[in-house]
Amino acid sequence: MSLPIQLSFDELDTPLHETTFVVVDLETTGGSADTEAITEIGAVKVRGGEVIAEFATLIDPGRSIPPYIVELTGITTAMVIGAPRIERVLPGFLEFARGSVLVAHNARFDTGFLRAAASRLDIAWPKFQVLCTVKLARRVLTRDEAPSVKLSALSSLFQVSTQPTHRALDDARATVDVLHALIERVGNQGVHSYAELVDYLPTVSAGQRAKRSLAAQLPRTPGVYLFKGPGNEVLYVGTSTNLQRRVRNYFTGSETRGRMKEMVGLAVAVDHVECAHALEAGVRELRLLCAHIPPYNRRSKFPKKGWWITTTTDAFPRLSVIRTPAPDSIGPFTVRADAADAAALIAEFYAIRTCTRRIPKSAVHDCEPTAVGGCAAASAEPITLEQYAPAPERFRALARGTEASALHAIRDRVTALADAQLFESAARLRDRLAVLADVLRRLHRLGAIAAIAELVVARRATDGGWELAVVRYGRLAAAATTSRRVHPMPVVEAIVAAAETVVPDSTPLRGASPEEVGLVARWLDSDGVRIVRTTDGYAEPVHGAGGWKQWCATARTVAGLEHGTHDEPIGRAL
Template sequence: MSARRQLSFDDLGTPLAEATLVVVDLETTGTDPRADAITEIGAVKVQGGEVLGEFRTFVDPERPIPAYIASLTGITDASVAGAPPIRVVLPMFLDFAGDAALVAHNARFDISFLRAQAAACDIGWPRPQVLDTLALARTVFRRDEVRDHKLSTLARHVGASITPDHRALSDARATVDVLHAIIERLGPAGASTLEDLGTAHRRASPVQLRKKHLADAVPAVPGVYQFLDGSGAVLYVGTSRSLRSRVRTYFTAAETRRKVLDMLPRAESIRVIECATPTEARVRELRIIAREKPPSNRHGLSPEKAHWLRLGPGTEGLRAARLARSEADGSAQIGPLASRHDVEPLRGLLTDAVLGRGAALETGGGRGRTVEGGHRARIRRAMLEDPQEVLDHVAARMRTHVAAGRYEEADTLRRLARTYLSAARRASRLRALSAVPLLIAARPSTEAVIGGRGWELLAVRHGRFSGTTLVPSSKDPLPFARSLAMTGAGEAELAAPLCQGYHQEAEILLTWLEGDGVRTVLTEGTWQVPARARFDADHLARRFARTAQSAEA
């Protein structure tokens, strides 16, 4: 008879009494997260039934609020006048939430808006666990008990201390009471952990239950995991700070992604690569995906394929490019762009801003079109150094549209300007890092180090990951840095302008290098963190505000 395995904390999950939850509610200008904006965020942080804190703020949607929305919520243009924009509010909210799971009533709506705004503002989305009280309520409160599962109905049914009124904080507070009532109902049914609560309204599929044993030997360390078929071919690749916790979720009802559920029947084993740090794991994940091209992965399959807007050398004009090239010949490029469809609108924006409105139509968009003398120098400056001329052009046109009541056209122009700023900012960061032969930096470690606290060292060669190690705080990090400098020299042979072909990897490293507490230990060449404010979206808002002042004068 085999010995019974003792359960670890990873197997048990996070007890609900110890889990930190942030219940969030949003008010918006509409229902489309891609086209509409957030006007108010309200959130309540709870743990073990106790309120730890609250977060509430209006958000300037940078557009008029539709009359029917104002009538529903009571939030008008005057309410949000002077409020901070979402690019300021969202980092504050994410800091408030921390590592907590997010809870919302009809979570798909609220979380889709938060994710869309994070992407639009170039803010990393932390991918928290999400609980939906609407889905849970449909499991707990049957139709013979409540007539529907609207928040107002549920709040009244459970005797919530506050009545929801389509305002963010009051609705979040009401959702807290509904959540606690749900937890009280599910407790006797065995929902004692955060993971249990997240899957209480679903059931694992037969294939998930049948394949669950594949996760038994996976360790609880940072690293990369690979699902393999019977012949050893890679089906899917992922990464986690705790491989065991992450891999176990693939065999629970919490996993609903079609690509994963279609992959599991073919999976016969799981291979793991233990890594010193999560940063190393993320880089190795990207490299494996690019090399193996697993059929169930999407992101990172072809990092060599990118889209750039390129100003050619000499008198060559702006055109699309698939490869970033050296800019030593006086050329310039911005990107990578999210889509090839961004190329032509951006070409038109830059050309019109420098040569005058309608110049893009006059010069045409085909290869071989030229830009002469001073105009070319101004376009290059707008791509590499200073967006002022382009933003002044955009702000003036937006003001004209707004004055004429053409708000959709103004918003389209605003989004195009943000695409330009994002592309120029990405290129400036990649350009700076790719030019450094060797950079070794240190920051306070977020991982366990012998002796308690310590340093995480990272070595980068021309924007490529070269090595990493953890150093106890009691040790001098310099000898460890010198040891790192002797490894990974072959990475330099793969260097490319603007990290062409490995820009996703470089951006992971840049995010690390821009973190709090980072110190440079060793360098070859010159490393200077690119000024993020150079192509910051705040510039456009300030210039648009100035157009109103000019009109009043």
């Protein structure tokens, strides 16, 4: 075993030999942290297998100690008379343990009492990392070897130097020996840091842990990582704000997904793209997914995949569901059936024909009304081209957000059906309207961003600097960060000058993928974002579907109720 290899760890995942543990044990007046009190605290601070300091004191609980507790621990009411109260002891213990990993045997019990005491005393509880030796023992030891993981049983198994006696300091000393014995068991399996210790699972193979060296050269910065197979093919693409830490997690027990374990088994290398901040990482991930279509990614491999509603090029246009967006189209819909339902709904309320025969410009549309399933543009008299033209134009206006009469008419129909107690019909129409309004709302929101030729934005970073982004026609064209006390404007000018050239098209999102524009939109909506400058004002269309957000949310809530039990008229609920 080579010591230098064991010490090549991420600074954020401290090696175990450099980690300070405070092993604590409590004695109490009972089992409930809400109603009972602490009678004794014992703690041992250790690092690198050596004891640094100990902390031990009896505590006056302010009440008599029950006889069964006296029998168990040997601590009597007389022994705690004159002992300090918890309000004097707890601040000292928290200072003793500050900056360490808190360890306890059944940590939930001990930390529960300590946190409850801190809460009653209005003392802020530090954000301790906590390690439970009960849970760790269950992972490390087989049930044949350790049928019980009680402290007394593990003390016998590991032949600890201090036997547990149900007194706090003795039990804490015994837990120290148990902790060290458990760490020794997993040390030869590639577990050498605190993060790997808490993530340890025996199902993780030695080969999987050995591959953690693939992450050794990755930076601890935001970016995209690519797992590659034996033929240099890309197996999986992911993103993280800390590349090294995230990739190393794939080689520990924290990764429990079967597909990912299979992927790690095939991987022979990990490439990366370092990014300025999370937005750039997210965008580059989407683009790499589209470029490589990695087999182990389940989502976002086809960022332009979707279904759009558009008008045909006939003299008397119909609505058609297509794969790629066209000017003044509506989408994207994830499911084709939803797009087809929405097209039928729009056709019905805008009187757009649904018959499929070709009609020359010189002819007329002469479908006659039928009881059910007839053409949506049917009328008693033939319709000329001039009379028909406003119908498809209203659809285009709906797509642009300059007209929304169909949405209001459909909502009125839902209410009318509910008033007539036709609740099932009302529910079906409501759900179809919710899908259509949701898609339109997203389209108008993303389209407003994609319409801006250049948008330069900044967001305050956690270190006091700025995260900068140049967005052109909905696509990220450049990104950078500035440090604290560095004036951002020279950096802004530099990245604008070097930003990617974007040539838009005439589709609703100017050729950008909906997922990328959506990612940019969510980043723009996050806290602390400021517009540095923009070539165009950002505004959603006045008659767009932005105002339907609450209605759609209510519709989804109502739809989630058990079907067939609509005791309240659906139209009135909305």
